[in-house]
Amino acid sequence: MxxxxxxxxxxxxxxxxxxxxxxxxxxxxxxxxxxxxxxxxxxxxxxxxxxxxxxxxxxxxxxxxAGYLDKPEPTAPDGQPAAIGRPRVNLRRFLQENDLIFDGIELTELDKDWIERMLTVMFWRDKRLQEPETDSNG
Incomplete structure (x- = not known):
């Protein structure tokens, strides 16, 4: 096509x-x-x-x-793109150190701060759910 x-x-x-x-x-x-x-x-x-x-x-x-790239991305057994060989990016650092655009709108430092706060809350909750419960009686 x-x-x-x-x-x-x-x-x-x-x-x-x-x-x-x-x-x-x-x-x-x-x-x-x-x-x-x-x-x-x-x-x-x-x-x-x-x-x-x-x-x-x-x-x-x-x-x-468009034909500029013709090498297919490696895929994992589930058909999703494989993460092998891809560098891991620290999202907090990425937000802080880059000028970002979302839907054509340039994000301000305040916007990026709010995104960071939302991610912190989201992952703090998930981390708490993964932690085993401890007995507070000692």
Whole structure:
């Protein structure tokens, strides 16, 4: 299936109009329309990065369907992408040390602080649920 058909399918699957994808990605609606109609070639990696953000789709997935990457990702027995060889990222440090965008909106330091707080609460609760109960009588 050609790139333009796959892009159109991805957009529709996410429930976005061309205008919504344009607003979310920063790529013009006219350009997206031309791509989806097959009137444009495969976009540059920079445009694919913007589209991946707008579609909330992994950049590597768009790079693959565009033909820039042709090596399939290794998969685990359950069919999920394998984590072997991938570096682990400290999410707290990642939040603190990077300029981040969510749905085309740049996150402020306050936004990132709130995200960090929510994650702390979420994982604190999960950690408490995993701990064995201890007898408080001693």
């Amino acid at each position: 050609p790139f333009y058909e796959q892009l159109k399918d991805m957009r529709k699957l996410k429930g976005f109009t061309i205008r919504e994808l344009a607003d979310r990605s920063g790529v013009s609606a006219a350009y997206i329309s031309q791509m989806e109609n097959g009137n444009r070639g495969v976009p540059s990696p920079d445009v694919l990065m913007k589209l991946s953000e707008g579609l909330n789709t992994p950049y590597t997935e768009l790079m693959k369907i």
